[in-house]
Amino acid sequence: MGYGLLDRTMIHRLTEQWHYGGIGVIVVHVSGNTSASVLEALTEWMNEQRRLVWRYRMENDFFYFLQRGKSEDKLDKLIKRAVDALRSKLKRIYAGEEELSATHADRSAFAIGHASAYPSSIGRSAEATIYYAIKDAISAVMRYRIRQEDAAAVLDSPAGAETDTWGGLALDESRISGTGGQGRQIAQPAAVPSSAKTPFPIGMLAKSIPTLSPSERVSDLARMFESNPHVQGAIIASEGRPIGLIMKENMNQLLAGQFGLPLYWNRSVSKIMDEEALVVEADLPVEHVAQLAMARDISRLYHVVIITRGGKLIGAASIRAILECMTQLRTEEARTANPLTGLPGNAAILREMQSRIDTGKKFAIIYADLDYFKWFNDCFGFSRGDELIRFLSAVLQEVASLSGAKDDFIGHIGGDDFIVLSDAEDAEQLCRHMITRFNDGARAYYGGVDVSSVMDRSGNTVIQDGVTLSLSLLTWDGLQVVTTADISEAAARLKKQAKSITGSAYVAGDVFEKHLGEGKTT
Incomplete structure (x- = not known):
């Protein structure tokens, strides 16, 4: 279906300026017959989108492609605004038509999925890059529809039926x-x-x-x-x-x-x-x-x-x-995995994070980053630096397996940056164990050299006994509306605060907390 949307004119239009910040793909599925008022709402929304560069309709599925301007907000913010506006218009339409809000029909009247596509740094063609973004957006629509249908089945079940529910699903x-x-x-x-x-x-x-x-x-x-x-x-x-x-x-x-x-x-x-x-x-x-x-x-x-x-x-x-x-899934996992550690890369990280958000169950996000890693590479060489990164990867996996929850996810963002998505009850304990385990083992990578000071990126000497570990611990309650971009922004604030603390430390806070918590060392 994605390849059926692609043609030479479309690819040329979308890739003309996508180096400014990528392409946003929005897919809308409308159940049943598409009424004139729904089409009017979609047309009105399109007219409001200055950055809409391509659109396509396939029966009850509508595909929209947005492009970020050179000096505009980041693509994820542009998509979020567009999706929020579209959802608001469609909700008003369906709430007013035939009093659908009083029936089960409005729960699955429409579904919206979105994804992003950026110029590939690994040689993937523009067609394939855009196709995978379309596929991800369609997958989001499908997951939403499945959850809504299952939720409707729960509500339609006979009174008194002994059904457990979790996240709207009958279990x-x-x-x-x-x-x-x-x-x-x-x-x-x-x-x-x-x-x-x-x-x-x-x-x-x-x-x-x-x-x-x-x-x-x-x-x-x-x-x-x-x-x-x-x-x-x-x-x-x-x-x-x-x-x-x-x-x-x-x-x-x-x-x-x-x-x-x-x-x-x-x-x-x-x-x-x-x-x-x-x-x-x-x-x-x-x-x-x-x-x-x-x-x-x-x-x-x-x-x-x-x-x-x-x-x-x-x-x-x-x-x-x-x-x-299964072969396709495994191939995709291997293709996007980080070659140094074998852990899932950015595409898999975003999918996993979005999936957890979609379930509506609270979880914790731990960003791990090494301090003074550039100094370490300069002093001991890139080979030893790779060994230290692999050691950090092993620390995160070991602690998650021993102290985390069964389905904790660990990804490698790149370089010395990692992420852990955890359902553990005490995520702060995870952070303490990670810091202790790292501090205990990192000295072995100095080759017996006694280190008492390091150099920061500006060339200033810092009294510090080598590389340390900074952790940003975010929690999401599963209730407030959140996006992966919200999580990234909150993590960036925490990361800056954690790095300002001498030694290995973690800083904990809520995704939407403006004045984040105090940093802690172990």
């Missing part, structure tokens, strides 16, 4: 459970929504597949397979809910037996269906589905995976499609 007590007494394997969302893990839920791989009622005859199914040689399986469903699976190969083996045809040809398909088929909910991460699929008995290893949303069938995914998606 089961476990990932896998049996239903209906049939032993059917069903994977439910984990206690952390899949969007916190990956922008690729299994629902994005769902493809249509022939569906039959349990009373259909085996002979009808056989004729269907014969007339459609590319179809390899069919789902047996009742009232829109899957109850079994029949793969073409298994049916042919059964009918080829000595008494196969007389026994089953005129029987119902329910007699030969596989009741142990793997059924997963659409928002389960692709990675987890791959693990479930590979853990099946070898006789079912290449059976399709049935995908549902709220228990209702939406399609199926082949093992080939799942493995190809």
Whole structure:
């Protein structure tokens, strides 16, 4: 879909001046029929956007491209203003049409996703750079729609239903459970929504597949397979809910037996269906589905995976499609990883941060930065400097694994800058442990040299016993509206304060706290 938007004129227009600060991509999806008032609101919004340089419509999806001027605000601020204005206009329209605000319809009436594209420093073409930005914006729209549909399912559930909720998602007590007494394997969302893990839920791989009622005859199914040689399986469903699976190969083996045809040809398909088929909910991460699929008995290893949303069938995914998606994800991770430490790079960091913001669950952000690292490189060489950076990487990973939460994320921004995203209850304890561990091990990289002073970037001598670690600790409560840009700006303020403290130290504060907390050393 992204490549379908691209043409030579568009690429030329977007890349003419994008060196001033990149391109902003905004994608709007409007559910149902697009009314005249919605189109008017979109047109009015477009007329207000001075930096709008390209637009495109594909049925109910609207694509807008904004370009920052040479001396204007940064791109993220430009996008935020544009998205806020657009969301405000659409909300007013939908609140006034047919009193939608009193129904469930307005919860998924529209969805907005956005992303940024900057000139590549790694040789990627302009087309690919813009395509990936479009894909990220579409993924954000898809994640929002999935969450809204799941939230609507919770609100529409019968009164008194024992349903746990977290972040608007209906949750089961476990990932896998049996239903209906049939032993059917069903994977439910984990206690952390899949969007916190990956922008690729299994629902994005769902493809249509022939569906039959349990009373259909085996002979009808056989004729269907014969007339459609590319179809390899069919789902047996009742009232829109899957109850079994029949793969073409298994049916042919059964009918080829000595008494196969007389026994089953005129029987119902329910007699030969596989009741142990793997059924997963659409928002389960692709990675987890791959693990479930590979853990099946070898006789079912290449059976399709049935995908549902709220228990209702939406399609199926082949093992080939799942493995190809996994390969693409792994390739993308490897491509964007920092070559020195192997940790996720900037693109993955921003995706992970946005995913955590999207879940609405509080988390902590720790920025790690070395003080006087330039002096260290000048004195001991770049090779020893790389070793010190790898040591810091190991410290952060070790402390996170021992004292952090299960799903803590560590990324390498570049150089001696790192970031930790943590769900730990006591993030300050993490900072104290990181500083202690770094201080204890950093001396080994001086090669026995006794250091009592260092030199700052201005060439001034500073009484300091070598490189120290500065940490900026931010917390977000999960309630206030926040962007990745807000977090970066707050972290920059904290970082400056932490670096003004002698020795290794951390400074803690809230993302929106104007007068941030006091610095602390250990």
